[in-house]
Amino acid sequence: GDSVTQMEGPVTLSEEAFLTINCTYTATGYPSLFWYVQYPGEGLQLLLKATKADDKGSNKGFEATYRKETTSFHLEKGSVQVSDSAVYFCALSVRDTGRRALTFGSGTRLQVQP
Amino acid sequence: DGGITQSPKYLFRKEGQNVTLSCEQNLNHDAMYWYRQDPGQGLRLIYYSQIVNDFQKGDIAEGYSVSREKKESFPLTVTSAQKNPTAFYLCASSNLLRTGGAFGNTIYFGEGSWLTVV
Numbered sequence: 756g757d758s759v760t761q762m763e764g765p766v767t768l769s770e771e772a773f774l775t776i777n778c779t780y781t782a783t784g785y786p787s788l789f790w791y792v793q794y795p796g797e798g799l800q801l802l803l804k805a806t807k808a809d810d811k812g813s814n815k816g817f818e819a820t821y822r823k824e825t826t827s828f829h830l831e832k833g834s835v836q837v838s839d840s841a842v843y844f845c846a847l848s849v850r851d852t853g854r855r856a857l858t859f860g861s862g863t864r865l866q867v868q869p
Numbered sequence: 870d871g872g873i874t875q876s877p878k879y880l881f882r883k884e885g886q887n888v889t890l891s892c893e894q895n896l897n898h899d900a901m902y903w904y905r906q907d908p909g910q911g912l913r914l915i916y917y918s919q920i921v922n923d924f925q926k927g928d929i930a931e932g933y934s935v936s937r938e939k940k941e942s943f944p945l946t947v948t949s950a951q952k953n954p955t956a957f958y959l960c961a962s963s964n965l966l967r968t969g970g971a972f973g974n975t976i977y978f979g980e981g982s983w984l985t986v987v
Binding site: 799804856860862 | 873875902904909910911912913914917927959961975976977978979980981
């Protein structure tokens with residue numbers, strides 16, 4: 756079946772540090788890939804997405820490139836801020852399957868210290 | 870404003886009780902979903918619905934039930950058969966492309982409901 760694997764957290768960084776959160780996937784078909792962010796006590800917000808190989812999703816300084824050859828969709832940001840502290844989820848959805856819903860990774864907590 | 874409204878935000882359930890979590894969306898989305906999130910874990914799919922009066926089980930449907938009588942509403946009932954219901958419940962919705970279902974379409978989430986067994 757479909758699955759998403761993320762690096763375990765928490766990831767603790769100082770403000771202005773470079774961020775990478777790794778995400779790899781297995782999929783039964785051709786997936787779309789997503790990053791969602793969850794702030795404490797809230798629902799999830801879409802951060803960025805990519806729907807085909809070599810696409811780069813970007814938003815709010817975050818980027819991720821769809822790498823089909825390595826089945827990866829790593830999240831990066833050049834300079835993190837305290838306000839980026841949250842849990843980040845990698846997810847996928849696959850076309851042409853009976854199940855039309857997102858499959859999520861376990862989430863990676865990011866803590867940014869001033 | 871358009872969005873997804875979940876209620877209540879916090880709910881306490883006694884042993885043996887059924888409780889219902891409300892989810893309403895005014896985004897005119899075809900598909901709706903219920904996910905469960907346990908502390909420090911990812912989201913697991915409980916049920917989903919792509920059209921009114923139709924729904925499918927997700928990965929952890931046992932002990933839960935849903936209905937989809939209206940396009941904008943998708944309530945979730947946590948029954949007494951669910952042995953470990955304490956969790957954070959998230960409702961979501963999306964449009965469906967004519968082909969490929971939710972492929973590529975953004976899924977929007979509500980603010981979530983905390984359910985605790987007392």
